[in-house]
Amino acid sequence: MLRIENLSAWYGEAQVLRDAGLHVDPGEVVTLVGRNGAGKSTLLRCVMGLHTGWRGTVELGGTALGNLSADRRARLGLGWVPDDRGSYATLTVTENLTLPPTVGPDPWSLERVYEAFPALYQRRNSAATTLSGGEQQMLALARVLRMGARMLLCDEPTEGLAPLLVQQVGDLLREAKRHGVTVLLVEQNLRFATSVADRHYLLAEGRVTAAMENSEVRSRERELLSYLGI
Amino acid sequence: MTALLQSTFNGLVSGAFYALLALGLAVIFGMLRVVNFAHGAFYMLGAFGAYVLLAEAGVPFWVALVVVPLALALLGMALERAFIHRLTRLDPLYNFLLTFGLTLILQDLVKLRYGVQSSPYEAPAGLRGSVDFGLFDFPTYRVFILGFAVAVCVGVWWALARTRVGMIVRAATERPELTRALGINVGRWITPVFGFGIALAGLAGVLAAPMRAVNPLMGADLIIVVFAVVVIGGLGSIFGSVAAGFGIGMVQAWAEAYLSAFPIVAQTIVFIVMAAVLLWRPAGLFGRAEAPA
Numbered sequence: 001m002l003r004i005e006n007l008s009a010w011y012g013e014a015q016v017l018r019d020a021g022l023h024v025d026p027g028e029v030v031t032l033v034g035r036n037g038a039g040k041s042t043l044l045r046c047v048m049g050l051h052t053g054w055r056g057t058v059e060l061g062g063t064a065l066g067n068l069s070a071d072r073r074a075r076l077g078l079g080w081v082p083d084d085r086g087s088y089a090t091l092t093v094t095e096n097l098t099l100p101p102t103v104g105p106d107p108w109s110l111e112r113v114y115e116a117f118p119a120l121y122q123r124r125n126s127a128a129t130t131l132s133g134g135e136q137q138m139l140a141l142a143r144v145l146r147m148g149a150r151m152l153l154c155d156e157p158t159e160g161l162a163p164l165l166v167q168q169v170g171d172l173l174r175e176a177k178r179h180g181v182t183v184l185l186v187e188q189n190l191r192f193a194t195s196v197a198d199r200h201y202l203l204a205e206g207r208v209t210a211a212m213e214n215s216e217v218r219s220r221e222r223e224l225l226s227y228l229g230i
Numbered sequence: 231m232t233a234l235l236q237s238t239f240n241g242l243v244s245g246a247f248y249a250l251l252a253l254g255l256a257v258i259f260g261m262l263r264v265v266n267f268a269h270g271a272f273y274m275l276g277a278f279g280a281y282v283l284l285a286e287a288g289v290p291f292w293v294a295l296v297v298v299p300l301a302l303a304l305l306g307m308a309l310e311r312a313f314i315h316r317l318t319r320l321d322p323l324y325n326f327l328l329t330f331g332l333t334l335i336l337q338d339l340v341k342l343r344y345g346v347q348s349s350p351y352e353a354p355a356g357l358r359g360s361v362d363f364g365l366f367d368f369p370t371y372r373v374f375i376l377g378f379a380v381a382v383c384v385g386v387w388w389a390l391a392r393t394r395v396g397m398i399v400r401a402a403t404e405r406p407e408l409t410r411a412l413g414i415n416v417g418r419w420i421t422p423v424f425g426f427g428i429a430l431a432g433l434a435g436v437l438a439a440p441m442r443a444v445n446p447l448m449g450a451d452l453i454i455v456v457f458a459v460v461v462i463g464g465l466g467s468i469f470g471s472v473a474a475g476f477g478i479g480m481v482q483a484w485a486e487a488y489l490s491a492f493p494i495v496a497q498t499i500v501f502i503v504m505a506a507v508l509l510w511r512p513a514g515l516f517g518r519a520e521a522p523a
Contacts, residue, residue, distance in 0.1 A: 002407075010305060012441055026317055036516040048411050049411075050410075055492055069415075070407070070410040070411045071410045071411075071412075071413050071415045071416070072411075074411060075413045075522070079411060080408075080411040082411070084407060086405070086408045088401055088404050088405060088413075089404060089407075089518070090400045090401070090403070090404045091397065091400060091401060091404075092259065095397050098397075099397060099398070099401055099412060099414070100413045100414070101413050101414075103413060143412070147413065151391030217246070
């Protein structure tokens with residue numbers, strides 16, 4: 001579904017990605033773990049077409065994305081869940097959900113979103129930024145499911161959430177996976193990562209240094225945690 | 231009491247012009263992040279457009295009210311495509327240089343043809359005379375301006391709040407990058423929005439023709455106050471620009487009526503208010519600190 005090869009990226013003079021490569025097969029949930037500053041968010045931004053100053057290959061479903069603009073990429077089925085949750089203060093909850101066009105064959109209806117998240121329904125006419133952090137995270141995920149995105153790019157969706165909400169995010173991602181949605185997830189919470197993902201990549205200083213199965217992450221948990229500095 | 235009502239009414243009429251111009255500036259700034267210093271020149275072109283159409287082709291006011299803003303919107307869109315869109319990646323100083331330069335060019339082109347003297351333009355037949363409000367009479371044409379401007383502001387608010395295009399404009403104004411990442415071709419809306427803002431300036435110009443002196447510098451005099459209005463309302467805030475427009479119109483009229491003993495204060499009241507607002511709320515009354523891209 002997603003294939004990245006020899007991806008390098010810069011912020012001005014500073015190189016943050018060095019020939020990074022990874023792939024995510026259709027229907028897979030794959031996480032990208034790494035220390036702060038390892039280049040995880042930059043890698044997602046490159047895939048979304050939001051970063052200028054990169055070189056390499058990014059393919060979605062066999063099509064090279066090249067210099068396609070972010071909005072074209074979104075319409076090819078990429079669903080963007082940014083690290084700050086991307087709530088609009090000047091749009092209501094319903095407007096936040098219905099702003100993006102539907103792009104995939106199996107978009108969630110608004111009714112289905114509100115059935116799954118009664119809290120969002122209750123606040124449907126409020127500004128999205130008045131929701132709690134957890135509700136805003138659900139909103140960001142529900143928004144890309146309502147788009148019908150085939151491939152989600154999620155940047156630390158569990159960051160700062162209470163355990164119960166982390167579990168809800170996990171349930172939602174597993175449900176999306178059951179419907180054939182592919183997910184690339186930046187994640188620091190290893191327990192959460194192994195509970196939702198099939199495989200994991202370790203990103204260090206801009207390079208993909210390891211590809212791990214769930215069992216390997218579990219057996220190396222202590223070592224990885226101390227490496228990640230958590 | 232009568233004097234107060236009358237000056238309030240006059241203030242609201244001036245405020246109607248401020249509001250229409252500030253609204254256009256706010257919509258343009260929100261979508262393009264460009265402060266259009268040429269806005270006053272388009273207001274002037276609106277008034278001249280109405281004057282030239284009537285004087286040289288006998289086209290009546292009501293037709294000009296529709297045709298002139300549309301023509302100016304097309305001119306604005308052409309200028310946006312040719313020049314203004316290049317500003318996005320440049321230092322804000324170029325924003326000032328380009329749009330101020332456009333102002334001088336447009337003003338001088340009009341001067342070249344029509345000179346600097348004011349041209350007369352009569353109010354349309356149905357709007358001459360005055361309306362009796364009991365306590366005082368008020369020119370019919372000014373009542374019309376006030377009603378018309380309020381209707382336009384409400385219409386724009388409705389379009390922004392209730393239509394899909396309005397939702398896209400709000401989203402792109404608040405977070406352009408995120409909006410693109412959600413599949414919206416933001417760039418496609420930039421030129422029409424610029425044209426729309428210019429049309430509002432042109433509309434204000436046509437409305438001004440029968441009651442203000444039509445000359446090449448009429449926009450330059452007005453736009454300085456309009457920029458103060460925009461700063462007071464909060465740069466980029468739609469509601470703030472309209473509210474501050476009417477508010478400043480009234481404050482000015484009251485200052486003229488009641489502070490005539492202190493002409494310096496009365497003449498500079500707008501800027502005194504602006505300085506006070508900036509000390510109290512640096513982002514303006516309804517402005518928000520710049521959101522992350």
